[in-house]
Amino acid sequence: MKQLSLKKMIIFITLLFTFIGEKSYTNTFNFKTVLDSAFTAYNKKDYKKAIQFYHQIIDSGFASAYLYYNIGNAYFRTNEIAKAILYYEKAKLLNPKDPDIEHNLKYANALISDKINELPEPFYITWFRQITYLFNANTWAWISISLFLLILVLIYVNFLSSSLFFTRLIKTIATFIFFAWIFSLSTTYYTYKYSASKKYAIIMSKVVEVKSSPDENSTSLFVLHEGTKVYIKDEFEEWLEIKIADGNTGWLKTTDVERI
């Protein structure tokens, strides 16, 4: 009787996770054919058409790292470097460690006019960022849940066991996993913030004068060109307060940028 109740519960949990878990597309829209035609269009150097096809998929609300990567390539080939960078950055959010995405983004960035010296940052922040790049936001979320569940399982096993040695071993392992869980929580939060908050944007206008305040008549502080990545600090009506890699800040119009 008791064994049965345990089994039931496991089945119940599994079902629960299956239902509210990540829904894969069940759309009637045939992605496969659209993707194929986009691919052939690209190979025939009809990049404009390939971009159209890829946008059909994105407009229906679905994407993947390599889809963004491909559309970035198509934009690159039509000489729209800023758009290409935008989509490479989007791809990088979903797949931060992919060498091809990294390479193309680097290459496109070498072609833009603004060369900004990045502010040096403490080594531990660099390390932390490098670790967060290992997985995307959702993968980190899964990792943190799994680690938490593992801790609970260990607690339960520990409760069942009567052997002293075994108990100690489990306790040590559980402590390690606990710290790993805490860490994964922070990376989950960071990657989520990074990708969901849309705090980064790419300059889309050819030339933008960055103003000292959200006002057309205020002093121009510096000039940015298309393709430069900026961090959005604040918003006011149709103005954005941005910060560039060298630490300079200023205001520009919302229409001058596109968020990653």
Place this chain on the structure above:
Amino acid sequence: MKPLQIILLLFILSRITAQDIVFKATAPSTVSTGSQFKVIYTVNAKPSSFKNPSFEPFEVIMGPSTSSSTSISFVNGQMSQEISYSYTYYLSTTKEGKFTIQPAEVIVNGKSYKSNSLQIEVIKGNANPPTTNNQAPSNTTNPSANISNEDVFLRINVNKNNVYQGEQLVASVYIYTRLNIVGFEEIKFPTMTGFWSKDLETPNQIQLKQEYINGQLYNVGLLKRVILSPNRSGNITIEPVQATVVVQQRVQSRRRSIFDDFFGTYQTVSKKLVSPPVTIQVKALPPNQPEPFSGGVGSFSLETSVNSNNLKMNEAFNYTIHLKGSGNIKLLDIPKPKFPSDFEVYDPKITENINTKEGITQGSKSVSYIIIPRHHGQFTIPGITFHYFDLNTKTYKTIQTQPIHIHVSKDSTIAATAVISEFAKKDISMLGTDIRHIKTNVEPLKKIDYFLFQSILYKSSYPLALLILSLLLYIRKEQIKQRSNIMAMRNKKANKVANKRLKQAKKFLNEQNSEKFYEEINRALWGYLSDKLMIPVSELNKEIVIEKLLNKNLNNDFIKELFDTIEICEFARYAPSSITIGMNDIYNQASKHINELEDKI
């Protein structure tokens, strides 16, 4: 002649008494056009007014300047006083012929006197009046220029007015003078905007040549020569040259003194000169320019050569592009050939040998590359295509050089190929400068902007998991509790169960059924131990029982006896013949053990 006249005049004047008013005009009888001369009116009394005549067709350049002198002399006790007033005019004309200047009028003591009229013959001017005097000139610089623009001027001469963009022309700056130039105070040459320019050598000492312009003899000196090459089309103006010249000029003294007439006075005059601007019409090169256009305008020939066609690996050789011709050689680009990618090519050495003859630069320019092949095999350096604009035919021309084949043989002497492979690797990495190709497989597609972190699943999973854990723990606890309850009941009933089994054993004893008897005794003992010590039947064994009994402070002897009995029972079940002790004794011992355990636990 002149000095004699003046001496005579002075002699006469000195003889005249103060009452005799003498009013005289003097002027040179012949002058040349363009030159200046003085007209002096002298009166030997103080006039109250002076009225000059019209000097037509002469031009008054300066004047009238008045001066007066008084001299008192005592001769034989008789004082004589001489007064002289003079009015001086500087005149000049460009007209030739004989002219008469009407008398001037003065009023002295209320009476009017007229001077003599003057006859002046103007002849065609001569630039430099021969210096009749070898005396040193007085160095009084007179900035007020009384020099006409025709006496001295600057001019920029160009050899071509209408050129193609990039075509070369020569601009020369000349000074033309009819005067004696002592020196230059300042020369300002314009910046040649719109042109590439190069100064040509000019002699340090300005050499004057004689040249007739409009029938006039001028001394002409070359100041500067420059080669120009317009870098845009349209009308380009060469800005004027500005210079200040110092001219030495002979002047006649106002004072009539013997010495002055003897020595003559020279004054230096500075004059600012500005040349007229020159406009060059620059034609644009015709359209349909071939790509890549070198920018060359003129006529050229191009050759390529190598110093060796057959060489070993890692052996350097020279590849030279030799350009010869006339035109803007200095300005044009020599195209870089496409070397095979595993050639190590160093920066080229460029040598130029350019000279200018009659306004055309010509010469040669060679670009020499040092190349080291890092691999063996057959290589081809493709020919160079060189486009330029030919001025003779007014068309674009193309020079195509022959490709050069190079055979590189293996170098057997060098065994270590590490260095070589390193270069090869470098070349591969250098070639890879493009984006990577698109991916064929972009699936699985996921919902855009779906974040697990903010989903209900993620948020609920933690409390849910904790809930499940506590539920499981609770169930487990309940199970243990239940089990311990069962144990307690069995503990209570242990004696009863054992007695029941012993009774059964007694029955078998009476029936002399030894097998069943031992089995029943065995079960009674084990069952009792299991119930009493709360050990589940599955975990029941000798070691655990002994451990538990020792924990309950039972002595070793008793435990030993107990297990002896159990052992006998187990033995007897399978080998009854080996048992020496009677069944009765076993029964008694077993019941005794159970009673004792009942007491002690």
